[in-house]
Every structure is written in C-alpha cells, then in structure tokens.
Amino acid sequence: MKFIVDNMKCSGCTSAVQAKLQALEGVEGITIDLTTKTAEVQGRVDADLVIETLTEAGYPTELADQ
Numbered sequence: 001m002k003f004i005v006d007n008m009k010c011s012g013c014t015s016a017v018q019a020k021l022q023a024l025e026g027v028e029g030i031t032i033d034l035t036t037k038t039a040e041v042q043g044r045v046d047a048d049l050v051i052e053t054l055t056e057a058g059y060p061t062e063l064a065d066q
C-alpha cells in the first residue's frame, strides 16, 4: 500500500514516520521517499490505521491512488 504523507520535511520526519509505522502490527516493510512525500508499506496492515496513526502524529496522510 502506498500513502501520501504530508508534512515530512527532513530526515527527522522520515525517522518519526518510520518508527510509527514499525510499531503497527502486521507491518513487514516500509519504504519512505521524502522527495515525493510517500510511504510504501508492505504487510497485512489496515490502511485506515496507518492513516490515523500518522495523521495523529502530525503527518496528514492519505492513501495514494495506487
């Protein structure tokens, strides 16, 4: 699943997002791209949970088109 993560501005942000995602149950892999502000998540994880978790952490998130 690919997400658009707003408000990621530096490597500190990507580290924070990475840590939040890693803490979620079912996540097997994470690829974060700061330049495109996207995060790709592998594993059996609920998209709504990802969106809620990152948005609450200060990074408004939505599901990417694909």
Ligand SMILES: [Cu+2]
Binding pocket: 008, 009, 010, 011, 012, 013, 014
């Ligand atoms: Cu930052």
